[in-house]
Amino acid sequence: MELYKKLFEISRRYIEDSKTNPKLDLHRVTDMYDSVGANQIASKQWLVDEAIQYLNQDDIIMVAGAWYGVLSHLLKESGFADNTIYNVDIDPVAKEIGKKLFPETVFVCDDGINFYMERRNWFTVLINTSTEHMEPDEFELLIRSKPEDTLLICQSNNNWAEGEHINCHDSVEELAAACKLKHIYYQDSREFVGKWEQPYSRHMVIGR
Amino acid sequence: MNIVFVKGGTRYTASDVNRLARSLQPFFEKARFVCYTDDPTGVEVETIPFFKKPTLKKWWNKLALLSDDFPVEGECTFFDLDVVVHSDPRAYIIGYDKLHLVSAYWKRDKQEYYIRHRYDTVVNSTVMSWTAGTTDHIWTHFLNGRDYWMRKYKGIDGFIYNEGFDIGHHRDGIMSSKANPLTMKAAIESWNNLEWNSTKNSLK
Numbered sequence: 068m069e070l071y072k073k074l075f076e077i078s079r080r081y082i083e084d085s086k087t088n089p090k091l092d093l094h095r096v097t098d099m100y101d102s103v104g105a106n107q108i109a110s111k112q113w114l115v116d117e118a119i120q121y122l123n124q125d126d127i128i129m130v131a132g133a134w135y136g137v138l139s140h141l142l143k144e145s146g147f148a149d150n151t152i153y154n155v156d157i158d159p160v161a162k163e164i165g166k167k168l169f170p171e172t173v174f175v176c177d178d179g180i181n182f183y184m185e186r187r188n189w190f191t192v193l194i195n196t197s198t199e200h201m202e203p204d205e206f207e208l209l210i211r212s213k214p215e216d217t218l219l220i221c222q223s224n225n226n227w228a229e230g231e232h233i234n235c236h237d238s239v240e241e242l243a244a245a246c247k248l249k250h251i252y253y254q255d256s257r258e259f260v261g262k263w264e265q266p267y268s269r270h271m272v273i274g275r
Numbered sequence: 276m277n278i279v280f281v282k283g284g285t286r287y288t289a290s291d292v293n294r295l296a297r298s299l300q301p302f303f304e305k306a307r308f309v310c311y312t313d314d315p316t317g318v319e320v321e322t323i324p325f326f327k328k329p330t331l332k333k334w335w336n337k338l339a340l341l342s343d344d345f346p347v348e349g350e351c352t353f354f355d356l357d358v359v360v361h362s363d364p365r366a367y368i369i370g371y372d373k374l375h376l377v378s379a380y381w382k383r384d385k386q387e388y389y390i391r392h393r394y395d396t397v398v399n400s401t402v403m404s405w406t407a408g409t410t411d412h413i414w415t416h417f418l419n420g421r422d423y424w425m426r427k428y429k430g431i432d433g434f435i436y437n438e439g440f441d442i443g444h445h446r447d448g449i450m451s452s453k454a455n456p457l458t459m460k461a462a463i464e465s466w467n468n469l470e471w472n473s474t475k476n477s478l479k
Contacts, residue, residue: 085391093392094427101426158423200422202328231425233330 070140073168074099095160102135106259110222110269111138114196115145117253118220118273122147122192126218129153129190131179131209132197136165139172153190155179180209187212198223198242199232206234210247218275221246224259226267239270248274276306277351277407282318283325283336289317291356291475296320298360309347311340323347329421334430337400338417341374341410353403354463357471358450364462367449368404374413375404376435378444381455394427396436401450401465413440 078096085091101107115138122128124147130138133154142152154165155175162174175182180201183193193213198206198221213219223236223245236242239256251274261267278299280292292310296319300308308320315322323346325331326339339345340353350371368375377399382388388395416438417424428434435442451461454469466474 089391092427094394096392098423098426158420160423202330230332230335231422233332 070103070137070168074103077164077167092160095164099135099164102137106261107137109259110257111141111196113257113269114138114194114220114222114271115141117255117271118194119145121218121220121252121273122150124149126191127151127153127189128192128194129155129179129183131155131183131193131195132157132200133165133174133179134158134161134197136169136172136174138194138196140169143169143171155182180205183209184212187214187217190217192218192220194220196222198245199226199229199235201234203234206245210245215249216275218273219246219248220271220273222269222271224267224269226259226261226265226269228261228263228265228267236270238268239272242270243272243274246272246274248272250275276303277347277349278303278306278308279340279347279351279353280308280310280320280356281337281340281353282310282312282314282356283331284313284333286333286472287356289314289319293317293319294475295354295356295358295360299354299364302360302363302365303352306352307347311336311345329418334400335425337403337431338414338434340403341405342414343408343411345407347407350406351404353400355401355465355467357466357468357475358401359464360462361460361464362462364402364449367446367462368402369446370443371404371406372409373405373441373443374410374435375443375445376400376432377402377450378447379432379452380447380457381452394433394437396432398432398436398442398444399450399452399465399467400430400432400435401467402445402463404445413438416440 081096133156136154139152139154152172157178159176162176165174223242225235225237227235239254243254253273256268256270296308310318311323313325379397379399383397424434450463450465451457453466
């Protein structure tokens, strides 16, 4: 409820400001709403529900491709309020909005893979829910650069219909293989319905 | 002069490229014909492979033509593959000093297309003209927010129109849209992605 309240406040401010600022991008309001749409919340809550047993209070977590930081908020609400969570996204406006929505988490505007490569030893947990958006070789680089003892939580899907999805995985087994983990704690898929009513599967793998 | 086509995926074929190149050849006898593609098989004009990165789908690949890394020099004219050439288009293509596009005559007088938060467009990229080396800022701007632009806009026409670039328009008569035909006879007839594959087999 608190999440939606904050989001309404920020989107209302956007609409008000647009009356005097003709350059203000009103699509951001739609984009913010999309970030808390049914599929987004369901897939991120699924992640939190399954990952919770593998996370510790002193974990330092990086979320690659964090968008507005909704996942970090759900984690904070699920018993990890004191953990340091880095939301990394290449979109500078996502950082600006994210900081207003969730000031208790860290927002970084950078390429998630570059940021992680340079600081891989900072983090005990790497979360990537944007696998389908990443260039396949860059995703592989991210995976290969992960220290063995870092917990990886990774989601992808088989929804090739979206224009920006360039690295989909047809099955959870395919995603698990791409994650190159020594120990897999969890792997499963769930069914979703996409923008054009087409069904697709979202996959999740957790392991080290 | 470069005549440029883009063919990616399986929606359009090498035959589409070859047919269109033959149709345009009489009007651009000295031009270099190139096709930017992920599959050069069967293409009878010079091919330029898709950039390795970023991986793009469908019409978004057209933006790569505007990059400084796209290996052409001088004036360029691009044509979509789902068009039929009826007459010489050159008289309608008046500018290469900046990116020029088709003025979408079927939209431009309708107020609904100017509703601010709709982020629609009154230009159409079926035929584009520019000079290589002058449009890299458009490509760079796209790269800087790629995923967001692809969520915000249905295609490159909306992106180009709404992101505030200095653009020009071809003369009316360059193109007639199959779905919204122009009253005058146009040089180019465009299917604009609609029912092209069921139509093209009847073309020579």
